[in-house]
Amino acid sequence: MRKIAVLTSGGDAPGMNAAIRAVVRTGIYEGMEVYGVEKGYEGLIDGELRQMTVSSVGGILHRGGTELRTARSERFMTEEGRKRAKTMLETFQIDGLVVIGGDGSMRGALELSEECGVNVMTLPGTIDNDLGYTDFTIGFDTAVNTVLSAISNIRDTSSAHDRTTVIEVMGRHCGDIALYAGLTGGAEYVLIPEAPVDVNELCRKILQGINRGKKHSIIIRAEGIDITSQELADTIHDRTGLDTKIVVLGYIQRGGSPTARDRMLASRMGYKAVQLLKAGSSSKAIGITGNEIVAYDLKDALEFKREPALELMDLANILSI
């Protein structure tokens, strides 16, 4: 009987549990033995594997975080660490590994595949949506909805006090969380690393809104832009005289029950990974293009350049005139 294993690695993202569940249940459905690895590559090196059953992934679909836990592993960055990981896989006679994680986890998977000949399928698990080869990553939609709900709450209180609020959101070097939440939340201005930051235009727009009788302004700042939230708030205050507050949303964006969209994405991708292993396909990165689940050679997937969604930035600017 074929044996496969699944692990989550790097930063956690809502929907990772749905992906684990899909891998485990599809594997069992296909007659495989499926093992769960605790704490990502760290657990792999230490042989922390346990056999999963249909019921061991019951009741996790709706939960954020990851039941298998996740970690960053310094040891896995070394050749020796990766060799140990391969030995563990051999000890458990595992011939296919599914890795759920971001860019770093994918790079680790590629090394394991190229150096040690391990067959690895990767699923993009990160809230940042910063991977070029896939339209969307698992966890992104939930993070956007979390920010959206924060915007609604902040809008109520900002409007009561005639206040301008700078909301700082996650995404590392990618502005997608800011852009999607800003556009759908009706923010007055969105600042992302992929587009030029024009503070003059930002202040002009705020003042124009006030002249039109607007009671408040919401500015969404992606964490990856050069100007800090404090500098931005100070500049807005200096140039407009408006009371300007900063809200840093931080780790709340990582948690929460995954949205239907993230659960669907994770379920379809987990299924695809197991089908590819079953078909004897060699190391691949699973993604989504349009509404189709796709698979690229791992190496090629990591070389894709991200296309910033600049047309959405234009739309956000038009709709917030």
Ligand code: ADP
């Ligand atoms: P994410 O997967 O969310 O991007 P990290 O960048 O922290 O998170 O990567 C997760 C883990 O993947 C790292 O702790 C390390 O063990 C492994 N990893 C990252 N980059 C490499 C690499 N170039 N070679 C080998 N392993 C890597």
